[in-house]
Amino acid sequence: MRSGIVAVAGRPNVGKSTLVNALCGGKIAIVSDKPQTTRRRIFGVANGEGWQLALADLPGFQRPRDLLTEHMQRTVDTSFEDVDAVLLVLDARDRIGAGDRFIAKRVFDLAVPVVIAVNKIDRLKPGHIAQQLENAAKLGDFHAVHPVSARTGDGVDALRDELVELLPEGPAYFPPEQRTDLSIEDQIAELVREKALALTRDEVPHAITVEVDELGEKVARAIVYVETDSQKQIVVGGGGRMIKEIGVRARPEIEALLGHKVFLELQVKVKPRWRRDERLLERLGL
């Protein structure tokens, strides 16, 4: 048996979570077009004949602005301890910049193999992709570079094979039916947050956090927290339209997760400055 942990690192929004989902063959981590979607480490587990690959999806590297983003960076740092390899994800569509180089320096200093994924190659010209692969190769002493599209799945099988090759011999960390380390409540909260992120913009997505406070046979109740009254107005929407839409989008995925129908009850509450509240962050697992 080969088994091990691969940390997935990179700037915000490069597609780390989308790639973790593609490598695991199903939805594990929520995804959005807003940076800083992932706030904590989430394991996504892929199993095969004689191997288990545990991918640690991580927040993107950024300069901390408050307690939440400080915690997120600490999560990234501590998650590099005891990994067997790092998957460094870059965006094929963006110039490789200071953010990429910062996180690259950090991972190349670890004494483990680094595999680079140049993601989002869908609909890009071969010349452009070749150029980005060349730029990526200058970042450090990598084990391999893979062009991939997490969205279309292009190159994902070859990347998975590469990562599995790097796993040491050892017993599986997770039982085969377990796809993630998130509790069912946290998975539901994340799905609600994903829909809220998709429907809001500017500062609002960053001010949203979700907590499931009741999960019964027939009812799942979640609270969507924001920081201000005006954010609450936006998330509730005129006549409750926005929060209703969030529920309409989240419910099918929550039902698929639970394996049965559920009544999803969403409530929006203001929690001023929750992103700076150490105790609340701890309660939310952030």
Ligand SMILES: Nc1nc2c(ncn2[C@@H]2O[C@H](COP(=O)(O)OP(=O)(O)OP(=O)(O)O)[C@@H](O)[C@H]2O)c(=O)[nH]1
């Ligand atoms: N075209 C294209 N878009 C992609 C691809 N992979 C991810 N995206 C998009 O890129 C955006 C960011 O994806 P995420 O997976 O949330 O990125 P992330 O790196 O996990 O972001 P953070 O958690 O904020 O650090 C989303 O809009 C995705 O749909 C890809 O292969 N091709």
Ligand SMILES: [Mg+2]
């Ligand atoms: Mg993410």
